[in-house]
Amino acid sequence: MTRSLPSFALRAGGVALAALLGTATPAPAQPDPDTIVNAFEAVLGPVRTYRPSHPKGTCAARHFTATPDGTRLSVAPVFSGQRNAALIRFGVAGANPNASDSARGTRGLSIRFESPTGDLFEMANISAPVFGANTPQALVDGLLSRANDPATGRPNPERAAAYAAYVAANPTVGNQGRYLAANNPPASWATTPYWGVNTFLFRGQDGQVRPARWVFEPRAGVERLTEAQMQSMGPNFLADELRRRIAAGPVEFDMVLQFPGQGDDVLNPTVAWPEDRPRTVVGRLVVTSVAAGPGGPCDPISFMILDQAPGIEMSDDPVLQARAAAYAVSLSRRTP
C-alpha cells in the first residue's frame, strides 16, 4: 500500500489524512491491543514486571524548549516556547532486560514533556529511521513466527514460512534490518539520531495542518562503535558512559521536523523519506541528570499516551494508530 502526498498539500480542520489523499481503499482489519500484547507474551512469556519492548533502559531528566519555528508550526502547549520539564528514558531495543549495549539493534529515546500549564505529551523514538513492520498485523505475525508452539516447544514452521513469504512480498519490512546492518550501534546514547518514524499532523498557528515526521539530532554529533569496540565494550557501558558525559556537561538534541514531498509514503513507517526533504529545527532537548541505577520515575510510564496533544495529532498510519492502546494494555499488565 503506497499512498503519497503532494508537498503542497496542507489541510485546515479535522479532515482525516486518508480523505485528503483521496481514493483510499478501506484499511484491512487490524489486531486489537490485547491480541498485540498477547503476541509479545507468546514470544517472551508474561508481561509482568518490565516492558516487553526496550525493557533495558535508564531514566534521565531535564527540559525541552521550542524554537520560534516550533511555536509557529504547532499550537500544542509543548511548543509554546516556554521551557517544558522532560522525563527521559534511554533504552535498548529487543525483549531482553539484559540485552547487550554492544549488539546490533535500535536504541530508544522516550520522552514525557510537561508544560508549565501541566499539559503532558509523550513519545518513544528509535535510533533507526524506519520500523520493522508495515502494519500491526505484520508485527503480530512476525512475533508469532518466532513464538514456540505450545504443542512442540518450537516455532511453528508453517507460520514461519507464511511470515517469510509476507516479507518477500513486502520487502520494505526489511529496511530496518538493512539500516542496522549498515550502521553500527551508537558509541553513546548521546551520539545517535532518534527518529519518531511515524507521521504526525502538526497544526500550526496559521490553522494549517502539516504532515511531518521528527528526528532528534545529537548536538554532540554521530559516533558509532567500531567493529573492534562492538567486541570489546561489553554489555553494559551505555548508562555509565552517559553519567560520565553528563557530569561534564549537558547532553543536547535538536528536534527536527521533516516534511514529505511528492510521492512520499506518509502511512508506511518502513519507508524513510528522502534526505533532501524540507527540514525545520523546532526545539531543543537538554539532558542534565541521569538516574544512579535502574528503575525510578520512568517505570510507571509507557511514553505513548492515548490522548495526544492538540497541535500534534496522529496521522492515519495504521502502525501509529495501534500503538497507544497496546502500550496502555502493556502498562496495565506490568503494573502491580
Ligand code: HEM
Ligand atoms: C504496531 C506498532 C507498535 C506496537 C504494537 C508497539 C508496542 C510496544 C509496547 C507494548 C511497548 C511497551 C510499552 C510499555 O509497557 O510501557 C513498546 C515500547 C516501545 N516502543 Fe513500540 N510498538 C510499536 C511501534 C513502535 C514504533 C514505530 C517505534 C519507533 C518510533 C516504537 C518504539 C518503542 C520504544 C522506544 C519503546 C520503549 C518505550 C520506553 O522507553 O518505555 N514502537 N512498544
